[in-house]
Amino acid sequence: MANYAMALEYQNCIDCRACEVACKDENGVMIGADKQRIWVGVVEGGKTLADMFVNFYPSQCNHCIDAPCVTVCPTGASHFVEGGIVKVDYDMCIICKGCMEACPYEARFVDETRHAVDKCTFCDGRIQEYGTTACSATCPTKVRTFGDIDDENSDIRKRLEGREFFVLKENEDTLPKLFYLAPEDEQVRKRTMGEGIKLHTWDNFAKQYKEATAKRREEWKEA
Amino acid sequence: MWRDELYKEPDAEKGELRVVLGRHAYFTQSAGVNNYLLLDLMNYNYVWVNDEWAAKRGLKFKDDVILTNADGKNIKAKVFPTKRIRKDTAYIATGFGSKSTLLTLGENNGISQAEVCDNSIDPIIGSASMNETIIKIRKV
Numbered sequence: 001m002a003n004y005a006m007a008l009e010y011q012n013c014i015d016c017r018a019c020e021v022a023c024k025d026e027n028g029v030m031i032g033a034d035k036q037r038i039w040v041g042v043v044e045g046g047k048t049l050a051d052m053f054v055n056f057y058p059s060q061c062n063h064c065i066d067a068p069c070v071t072v073c074p075t076g077a078s079h080f081v082e083g084g085i086v087k088v089d090y091d092m093c094i095i096c097k098g099c100m101e102a103c104p105y106e107a108r109f110v111d112e113t114r115h116a117v118d119k120c121t122f123c124d125g126r127i128q129e130y131g132t133t134a135c136s137a138t139c140p141t142k143v144r145t146f147g148d149i150d151d152e153n154s155d156i157r158k159r160l161e162g163r164e165f166f167v168l169k170e171n172e173d174t175l176p177k178l179f180y181l182a183p184e185d186e187q188v189r190k191r192t193m194g195e196g197i198k199l200h201t202w203d204n205f206a207k208q209y210k211e212a213t214a215k216r217r218e219e220w221k222e223a
Numbered sequence: 224m225w226r227d228e229l230y231k232e233p234d235a236e237k238g239e240l241r242v243v244l245g246r247h248a249y250f251t252q253s254a255g256v257n258n259y260l261l262l263d264l265m266n267y268n269y270v271w272v273n274d275e276w277a278a279k280r281g282l283k284f285k286d287d288v289i290l291t292n293a294d295g296k297n298i299k300a301k302v303f304p305t306k307r308i309r310k311d312t313a314y315i316a317t318g319f320g321s322k323s324t325l326l327t328l329g330e331n332n333g334i335s336q337a338e339v340c341d342n343s344i345d346p347i348i349g350s351a352s353m354n355e356t357i358i359k360i361r362k363v
């Protein structure tokens with residue numbers, strides 16, 4: 001059974017937000033909501049024209065292996081499906097917003113057209129047909145690589161094995177599945193990564209993910 | 224051929240700025256005026272001005288201003304003070320403020336770059352010279 005994840009070459013992001021438009025069109029996300037399923041974080045810095053910079057951090061739901069939004073849900077609307085994807089059953093959701101509080105990445109929002117809490121679904125349904133999500137297919141600079149981290153021959157594994165990467169808010173112990181690839185250039189690395197961020201390689205990282213996935217796998221429902 | 228008298232320098236102290244009309248990563252062309260998905264990302268194009276320059280004139284984000292170009296045309300706009308731009312330059316993104324009444328979402332929404340632009344023509348290729356315009360900004 002697959003275990004889907006995403007690797008992000010975030011230094012290539014140009015903040016065109018084509019991913020956001022593709023996501024809205026593919027999944028019918030509410031127009032005009034204050035948040036979206038995916039977004040680009042912008043950090044501006046520097047004081048004069050000579051030393052100023054803008055960093056872009058494309059992001060979305062991390063589809064954590066130990067997702068706190070699933071454990072906190074009182075009605076069982078939040079659940080895992082095949083491939084380790086965290087989904088919301090719109091009919092069972094009562095909009096108590098507990099999951100929005102529990103999520104450390106603030107990836108959830110209330111979609112008023114569905115009368116439920118909505119979030120990224122890794123384009124569940126599209127990936128069975130086309131093998132990739134709408135956001136990674138549309139990206140002009142190929143920031144996102146979507147794939148199965150259990151499959152040794154997948155694109156994402158090839159990308160992760162050769163590079164160092166980090167994950168967001170590691171100390172929350174949620175085991176997120178968005179892997180941010182660390183830039184190779186020393187200056188870009190210094191500019192875009194905060195201090196104290198732990199870098200990983202696939203060899204020392206894979207073991208805890210495999211163990212945690214094996215524990216959780218029986219909870220995964222059929223898609 | 225290049226002659227020095229062709230170059231006019233804007234006097235930033237008197238409130239004159241050179242306007243750079245450019246494309247945007249969201250609106251890569253002016254045909255996206257009426258696109259609801261793009262308008263959800265950004266529904267108005269502000270005039271970018273330098274934040275120090277704006278602070279001197281008491282301009283804040285979303286303040287109403289009037290742009291006057293060399294032909295004497297007055298255009299209503301809103302400002303966006305930022306440190307991403309030089310003190311003698313202003314920037315306006317393309318793809319807003321259409322005059323066509325059938326474009327229900329795009330009509331008169333934002334600043335039309337064609338209205339701000341001077342009537343000068345590029346001598347080499349005969350297109351409109353987009354970056355030659357000098358405007359004055361006045362607070363309303």
